[in-house]
Amino acid sequence: MSTLDVAAGAIRRDETVGIVLLLAFAGGYIDAYTWIIHGVMANAQNANLIFLWLYGMAGNWAKALQFVPPILAFAIGIVIAAWLRRVAGERASAISTLIEILLLVAIGILHNRLPDLAGTLGISVVAAMQATMFIKVEGTVCSTVMITGNMRQAIENVFAVAAGSAPLGTLRRSGIFFALCAVFGFGAAAGAFAAKNIPDLALGLPVVALLIVLLRCEASRSEDRR
Template structure:
C-alpha cells in the first residue's frame, strides 16, 4: 500500500498496516497489564467468561464475580463506540482514540489511588472501543485486541497460496496477519515487563502508541486543511 493509495481514499488511513500494528501493540500491552494488576483480561472476554463459570461451578462465586465487571465494562465500551459512529461519523475513530488516551492516562496517574475495580473497568472500556473502532486492515476484517481471528486468516491465506489459485496479494495479507499476531505478542511481553518493573508508569507505553496512531491518522487531514 502506498501513501498515494491512502491520499486517494482507496484505503482508509485508520485501516493502514502502520496504524493497526500500533494498536495491536497497545492491545497486547493492556491485556498483560490488567492480568498482572487485576487478575482479569481487558480484551479477551471469552477467557473472562470461562473463568467466571469455571469458578462459579466450583462454588467459588466470590472469585467468579471478579470476572463480571470487565465483561460489563467491555459491553459499555462497545455501546459508546456505536454511539460515536452515529454522532461523529468519520471523526469517530479519532475521538475514540482521544477518549482511550485520556482514560489510560487517568488510570495511570491514579494507579495507587484507584481501587482495582475502577482500573479494570476503565481499561476494559478502552479495549472495547478499540476493538469496535479499528476492525479492519486494508479493508479486511481483523482484530487489534486478540489474535485468534488473525491467526486463522493468516493460516488460511497461506493454505490458499500453497493450494493454488489464490488471488493476487493473498500472501501479503497473510504476512500482515502474522505480523499482527507477532506485534500483539510483543506488546504483551512489553506489558508484562513494564508492569512488573515500573507499574506506576507502565501505561505510558500504550498511551504513546495510541498517540502516535492518532497523529498519523490526523496527518493527512491537517495537510488537506492547508
C-alpha cells in the same frame, strides 16, 4: 470519508498497516498489564466468561464475580464506540483514540488510589472501544485486541497460496496478519515486563502508541484537505 488510494482500492486512513500494528501492540500490552495487575483480561472477554463459570461452578462466587465488572465495562465501551460512529462520522476513530488516551492517563493516575475500579473497568472500556472502532486493515476484517481471527486468516492465506488458488496480494495479506499476531505478542511481553517492574508508569507506553495513532490519523486528514 477521505481515502488513500492503493493498488487494491481505496482504504481508510485508520485501516493502514502502520496504524493497525500500533493498535495491536497496545492491545497486547494492556491485556497483559490488566492480567498481572488485576487478575482479569481487558480484551479477551471469552476468558473472563470462562473463569466466571469455572469459579462459579466450584462454588467460589467471590472469586467468580470479580470477572463480571470487566465484561460489563467492555459492553459499555462497545456502546460508546457505536454511539461515536453515529454522531461523529469520519471523526469517530480520532475521537475514540483521544478518549482511550485520556482514560489510560486517568487510570495511571488513579492506579494507587482506586486500583481495582480504575483497572478492571477503565481498561476494559478502552479495549472495547478499540475493538469496535478499528476492525479492518486495508479493507480486510482484523482484530487489534486478540489474535485468533488474525492467525486463522494468515494460515488460510498461506494455504491458498500453496494450493495455487490465491488471488494477487494474498501472500502480502498473510504477512500482515502474521505481523499482527507477532506485534500483539510483543506488546503482551512488554506489558508483562512493565507491569512487574514499573507498575506505576507501565501505562505510559500504550498511551504513546495511541498518541502516535491519533497524530498519524490527523496528519493524514490535514494532507487530504490540501
